[in-house]
Amino acid sequence: MGITTVIRPKKTFSWNDIREIWQYRELLYFFTWRDLKIRYKQTTIGVLWAIIQPVSTMVVFSVFFGSLAKMPSDGIPYPIFVYTGLLFWQFFSAALSQTSSSLISNAAIITKVYFPRIILPVSGVITQFVDFFIASIVLIALMFYYGYVPHLSGLLILPLLLIITFLASVGGGLFLASINVKYRDVKYALPFVIQILMFITPVIYPASIAGKYSWLLAINPMTGVIKGARGALLGTEPINWALLLISFTAVFILFSIGFYYFKKTERYFADIV
Amino acid sequence: MEPIIKVKNIGKKYKITHERGSYISLRDVITIAFKNPFRFAKTKARQVTGFEKKEEFWALKDIDFSVNKGEAIGIIGRNGAGKSTLLKILSQITPPTTGEIVMHGRIGSLLEVGTGFHPELTGRENIFLNGAILGMTRKEIASKFDQIVEFADVVKFLDTPVKYYSSGMYVRLAFSVAAHMEHDILLVDEVLAVGDTEFQKKCLGKMEDVTKENGRTILFISHNMDAIQKLCSRTILLEKGSVMKIGPTKEVIDYYLNASHGQNAVLEFLNNPQKASSIRRISILRNDGTPSTQIPVSEPFKVKVDFTVHGPIKRSVLSMFLYSGGELLLLASESDQTKNLRDYEPGDYSTTIDMPAHLLGLGTYFFHISLQQPKSIAHDIQKDIYLEITDKGNPRSEIFPPGYYTGKISSILNFKTDKIN
Numbered sequence: 001m002g003i004t005t006v007i008r009p010k011k012t013f014s015w016n017d018i019r020e021i022w023q024y025r026e027l028l029y030f031f032t033w034r035d036l037k038i039r040y041k042q043t044t045i046g047v048l049w050a051i052i053q054p055v056s057t058m059v060v061f062s063v064f065f066g067s068l069a070k071m072p073s074d075g076i077p078y079p080i081f082v083y084t085g086l087l088f089w090q091f092f093s094a095a096l097s098q099t100s101s102s103l104i105s106n107a108a109i110i111t112k113v114y115f116p117r118i119i120l121p122v123s124g125v126i127t128q129f130v131d132f133f134i135a136s137i138v139l140i141a142l143m144f145y146y147g148y149v150p151h152l153s154g155l156l157i158l159p160l161l162l163i164i165t166f167l168a169s170v171g172g173g174l175f176l177a178s179i180n181v182k183y184r185d186v187k188y189a190l191p192f193v194i195q196i197l198m199f200i201t202p203v204i205y206p207a208s209i210a211g212k213y214s215w216l217l218a219i220n221p222m223t224g225v226i227k228g229a230r231g232a233l234l235g236t237e238p239i240n241w242a243l244l245l246i247s248f249t250a251v252f253i254l255f256s257i258g259f260y261y262f263k264k265t266e267r268y269f270a271d272i273v
Numbered sequence: 274m275e276p277i278i279k280v281k282n283i284g285k286k287y288k289i290t291h292e293r294g295s296y297i298s299l300r301d302v303i304t305i306a307f308k309n310p311f312r313f314a315k316t317k318a319r320q321v322t323g324f325e326k327k328e329e330f331w332a333l334k335d336i337d338f339s340v341n342k343g344e345a346i347g348i349i350g351r352n353g354a355g356k357s358t359l360l361k362i363l364s365q366i367t368p369p370t371t372g373e374i375v376m377h378g379r380i381g382s383l384l385e386v387g388t389g390f391h392p393e394l395t396g397r398e399n400i401f402l403n404g405a406i407l408g409m410t411r412k413e414i415a416s417k418f419d420q421i422v423e424f425a426d427v428v429k430f431l432d433t434p435v436k437y438y439s440s441g442m443y444v445r446l447a448f449s450v451a452a453h454m455e456h457d458i459l460l461v462d463e464v465l466a467v468g469d470t471e472f473q474k475k476c477l478g479k480m481e482d483v484t485k486e487n488g489r490t491i492l493f494i495s496h497n498m499d500a501i502q503k504l505c506s507r508t509i510l511l512e513k514g515s516v517m518k519i520g521p522t523k524e525v526i527d528y529y530l531n532a533s534h535g536q537n538a539v540l541e542f543l544n545n546p547q548k549a550s551s552i553r554r555i556s557i558l559r560n561d562g563t564p565s566t567q568i569p570v571s572e573p574f575k576v577k578v579d580f581t582v583h584g585p586i587k588r589s590v591l592s593m594f595l596y597s598g599g600e601l602l603l604l605a606s607e608s609d610q611t612k613n614l615r616d617y618e619p620g621d622y623s624t625t626i627d628m629p630a631h632l633l634g635l636g637t638y639f640f641h642i643s644l645q646q647p648k649s650i651a652h653d654i655q656k657d658i659y660l661e662i663t664d665k666g667n668p669r670s671e672i673f674p675p676g677y678y679t680g681k682i683s684s685i686l687n688f689k690t691d692k693i694n
Contacts, residue, residue, distance in 0.1 A: 003377070003378060003379055004375065004376070004377050005365070005374075005375070005376045005377075005380060006373065006374070006375050006376075007362065007363070007365060007368070007369065007373065007374040007375075007376075008368075008369070008372075008373050008374075009368055009369055009370055009371060009372075026405055026410055026411055027405050027406065029405075030401065030402055030405040030406070033402075034391060034394070034402055037393075037394065037398065038391060038393050038394070041393055041394075106389075108388065108389070109388055109389045109406060110366075111366065112366070112382075112384045112385045112388040113364070113366070113382060113384070113388050113389070113406055113407065113408075114364050114365035114366050114382065115406070115408075179299065183298055183299035183300075183302070184298060185298040185299050185300050186299060189299075267367070267368045270361065270366045270367045271287070271367055
């Protein structure tokens with residue numbers, strides 16, 4: 001006993017919701033565990049998949065953009081330049097597409113059991129973290145190969161970059177997941193949108209080619225993240241704190257919108273999913 | 274003592290949208306908004322200001338009741354009466370539109386067995402996953418693990434993915450996890466309708482233990498009146514979203530069952546000339562010919578079926594299906610037992626079914642009468658006709674106290690006793 005539950009017509013948000021997410025942290029763990037288990041069980045090559053994907057993309061990009069198109073890369077070998085960008089970008093894009101479908105694909109659970117719904121999209125993003133860490137092994141290998149030693153201060157900034165990426169994925173994912181419940185054609189539009197987003201993010205090119213308009217790119221939080229990562233790991237430029245602040249603000253706004261919209265529509269999920 | 278569940282004035286409103294399908298596409302919304310921005314804005318504005326009312330439907334209205342700790346409450350009602358909606362609100366899956374519910378203690382809801390089971394995962398993994406989804410902590414699941422496995426009887430297959438399980442094993446494992454939830458309040462929806470009879474019995478027994486020994490509170494939805502009667506002390510009857518009756522289980526069930534056709538011994542049905550034939554009237558007659566639904570156990574009685582055949586029907590048969598309490602089919606019998614079925618010319622017919630004395634034990638029964646061409650056409654069927662067998666004039670009740678071991682079948686067996694020594 002000791003627990004009292006009061007059910008009322010739902011408000012959009014109350015502080016209790018935050019406490020509740022903490023109470024359900026084990027379920028968050030189990031959903032993440034399940035997704036990882038299934039992903040690596042169903043494919044024969046399993047964990048290797050997390051490496052093959054970014055590496056093969058890196059190879060293709062290096063050949064076409066690096067060697068053939070002679071894309072500038074701030075004087076860094078193109079493979080390592082593009083791989084740093086891809087590492088963060090693939091985390092973001094995969095998390096975004098996984099979270100956007102997280103409610104639909106768990107409809108059977110949503111309509112039968114109560115738990116804070118936000119756990120599902122959040123666990124979708126956390127799952128991608130694992131892929132990220134596996135894929136970053138390749139980056140370490142590349143850094144050895146090309147002889148790059150990161151600054152200590154650069155390493156310290158990595159967690160901050162991860163937090164920004166995490167919040168961007170969760171914020172965007174929450175928004176997409178909730179509109180996906182209502183409008184099922186979102187999933188057809190999303191891959192296309194992600195594709196376009198990649199081209200307005202300096203993944204395959206350096207942000208410097210935008211010249212004096214490069215600050216505009218900074219509104220896209222992933223720009224700050226990728227630039228920051230290159231600066232920290234490859235020493236392309238000093239850390240641009242102003243840029244990171246813009247990214248952080250943008251991500252905070254994105255997250256707030258996503259969170260608000262998710263909470264607003266959350267109560268109807270079980271009725272319409 | 275304060276009730277463990279207090280439900281006050283709960284209502285749930287759904288909006289009926291006339292859009293195609295259950296969801297709309299973003300593409301459509303955008304196209305409409307661009308093609309006709311003014312009309313789009315106008316409709317939106319009207320909806321917001323409440324000028325244009327969407328069609329509404331109250332799935333539940335003014336529900337009030339309270340439950341004390343350790344009680345088992347049954348919830349019955351026809352399909353669409355709002356039972357599942359009520360349970361969904363109680364388990365917080367969907368919020369109410371009005372009202373308030375206060376519950377004390379940990380709540381576990383079991384709207385389906387095996388929620389979240391993943392076919393690729395093994396039995397062991399699914400126990401943990403399903404347990405977590407049902408709100409158990411990892412520690413709890415680990416400590417109950419052996420009991421769960423034993424109850425489900427799947428020890429040998431623990432490390433096999435559940436996609437290779439037979440449906441029986443799957444259901445057993447799923448129920449077993451649910452049955453070991455240590456919650457103060459359990460909300461259960463018709464989950465006993467799964468598995469084989471043997472296992473259903475085991476489940477029911479387990480649920481009884483849970484309330485009686487551990488003092489937990491159960492809310493139990495079922496169509497199976499026998500199960501409700503066995504498990505629940507009080508029952509709520511829902512009808513069209515409101516509480517129709519609430520009280521001791523037996524009273525409520527009797528009321529509910531009678532309400533389907535009333536206690537009329539002579540039931541008239543509409544003649545439908547569109548059909549090949551219609552059952553027009555069904556009468557329950559006592560031995561002396563007077564219509565009654567109350568039949569003394571020691572008297573024979575008759576069921577008379579009048580029907581009209583509109584177009585000729587071939588090789589057809591009249592059947593009676595007799596049910597006890599909930600869904601237990603006690604007896605099925607036909608007008609023709611041999612392969613040579615009868616052809617019926619257009620006209621009116623009357624069939625009398627002789628029911629011998631001491632066929633049925635004390636209690637309430639239902640029967641369906643159907644006219645059908647076996648294996649192909651059901652011409653007409655009338656369901657849920659009510660019948661009660663009473664103790665009146667039962668010589669047995671002079672020997673034993675009333676209700677002493679009354680079986681559903683009350684045939685008198687011949688006991689032959691010889692003194693051999």
